[in-house]
Amino acid sequence: MSTLYERLGGEAAVDLAVDKFYRRVLADDRISAFFEGVDMERQAAKQKAFLTMVFGGPHHYTGKDMRDGHRHLVARGLNDSHFDAVVEDLGATLKELGIPDSDIAEVAALAETTRNDVLDR
Amino acid sequence: MPTVTFEGRSYPTEPGETVLTALLRQGGAIPHSCRSGVCRSCLVRATQGTPPASSQKALKDTLRAQGYFLSCIAQPESELTVALPSDGVIGHTRAQLLAREQLAPDIFRLRLQAEEAFPFMAGQFITIRRPDGLRRSYSLAAPPTSDGTIELHVRRLPQGQLSGWLCEALELGAWVDLFGPEGSCFYLPDDPTRPLLLIGTGTGLAPLLGIVRDALAQGHTGPIQLFHGSRHPDGLYLQGELAALTVTHPNLTYTLCTSATGPRADVAAFGAIPDTSGWRVYLCGNPEMVKGAQRKAFLLGASLAEIYTDPFVRAG
Numbered sequence: 001m002s003t004l005y006e007r008l009g010g011e012a013a014v015d016l017a018v019d020k021f022y023r024r025v026l027a028d029d030r031i032s033a034f035f036e037g038v039d040m041e042r043q044a045a046k047q048k049a050f051l052t053m054v055f056g057g058p059h060h061y062t063g064k065d066m067r068d069g070h071r072h073l074v075a076r077g078l079n080d081s082h083f084d085a086v087v088e089d090l091g092a093t094l095k096e097l098g099i100p101d102s103d104i105a106e107v108a109a110l111a112e113t114t115r116n117d118v119l120d121r
Numbered sequence: 122m123p124t125v126t127f128e129g130r131s132y133p134t135e136p137g138e139t140v141l142t143a144l145l146r147q148g149g150a151i152p153h154s155c156r157s158g159v160c161r162s163c164l165v166r167a168t169q170g171t172p173p174a175s176s177q178k179a180l181k182d183t184l185r186a187q188g189y190f191l192s193c194i195a196q197p198e199s200e201l202t203v204a205l206p207s208d209g210v211i212g213h214t215r216a217q218l219l220a221r222e223q224l225a226p227d228i229f230r231l232r233l234q235a236e237e238a239f240p241f242m243a244g245q246f247i248t249i250r251r252p253d254g255l256r257r258s259y260s261l262a263a264p265p266t267s268d269g270t271i272e273l274h275v276r277r278l279p280q281g282q283l284s285g286w287l288c289e290a291l292e293l294g295a296w297v298d299l300f301g302p303e304g305s306c307f308y309l310p311d312d313p314t315r316p317l318l319l320i321g322t323g324t325g326l327a328p329l330l331g332i333v334r335d336a337l338a339q340g341h342t343g344p345i346q347l348f349h350g351s352r353h354p355d356g357l358y359l360q361g362e363l364a365a366l367t368v369t370h371p372n373l374t375y376t377l378c379t380s381a382t383g384p385r386a387d388v389a390a391f392g393a394i395p396d397t398s399g400w401r402v403y404l405c406g407n408p409e410m411v412k413g414a415q416r417k418a419f420l421l422g423a424s425l426a427e428i429y430t431d432p433f434v435r436a437g
Contacts, residue, residue: 016178019424027420040415042161044425048179049159060156 005057158194243331245303324408350386398422
């Protein structure tokens with residue numbers, strides 16, 4: 001077991017986490033408004049892509065994809081506090097799944113690398 | 122190495138190549154993005170041959186059963202013929218109107234007889250084409266029968282062009298063109314004990330009734346809870362038939378909801394089932410209801426992959 005992605009359980013871990021993470025995000029009043037009216041299946045696929053990335057798994061997303069994918073939300077007021085809320089929900093999801101704090105910290109650090117792209121600055 | 126056929130052209134694959142890379146390398150145009158089996162942009166359907174199981178793993182069961190797979194992670198193990206989901210690689214047959222029965226002031230049950238074998242799953246939908254080209258889609262309310270009859274429920278809409286024709290003008294014995302089937306809202310016999318929740322408004326009852334009948338015919342033993350809603354009592358129909366089904370099948374319950382005087386069908390359903398973990402959920406009819414109930418069912422615990430939806434977009 002070398003990479004964080006493998007240590008967490010690879011794709012199976014992502015599959016397990018994605019419903020729990022998305023449910024937590026949708027129920028979070030701080031950010032749920034950004035998910036109003038979206039196609040839930042497509043959104044879940046995006047959540048899965050995001051989790052694969054922050055677990056350190058194989059992905060092809062670039063900073064440009066992140067910018068393009070969130071620009072309409074930045075226009076609606078997406079800011080650091082919302083980004084923090086998502087990272088917090090992610091940490092809580094992983095805690096619920098029994099993932100050690102050290103791994104959660106590593107996931108949070110990977111998520112952090114996307115902040116400026118997501119917020120388009 | 123296996124060959125992939127797409128839009129009538131053959132694409133040989135090289136060792137280790139995926140369906141997507143083989144097609145792109147040789148000029149085949151398939152939408153794609155992540156190339157990691159995540160974003161689903163590259164979804165295609167195997168119309169012949171069997172795609173690798175790993176390329177179907179992330180998809181809903183009903184999509185898998187229809188041969189859909191993610192081309193970016195599929196290294197073909199055998200010959201495949203593939204089509205884009207938008208290609209409408211679907212069947213066509215002619216069908217004859219056998220019977221028309223008025224179920225409610227504006228709702229009619231049509232029975233049609235297909236001219237040739239027309240495989241489908243109850244709960245999917247077909248598209249009817251009038252001789253002048255006008256098309257509308259209707260859900261299949263009963264499983265296939267040995268004699269090839271097809272049951273549809275049609276709401277006659279004010280100024281509804283095709284619905285008016287089907288409900289009034291079309292004569293018994295006349296022929297119509299049918300295309301399909303399409304849609305992923307149908308019963309799968311993978312777990313006969315799984316609880317099923319079905320919520321529909323208006324003629325959203327049609328696919329749900331098809332799914333219920335199919336489940337019962339296949340020996341489903343788990344609880345099946347059907348909620349049918351309408352704004353006014355005029356929009357409810359087949360109460361007698363459904364009540365009779367609950368008598369012969371004690372695992373089926375049926376709840377009628379009239380939202381002008383009581384709770385909406387989805388509100389009643391989630392009041393009765395506050396924890397949807399482990400349930401398979403089917404939602405058909407009014408698009409706003411379907412969208413809201415999908416979110417609610419998910420937040421109450423159902424896995425998103427277990428929620429099947431068919432929003433009816435009204436076209437007349």
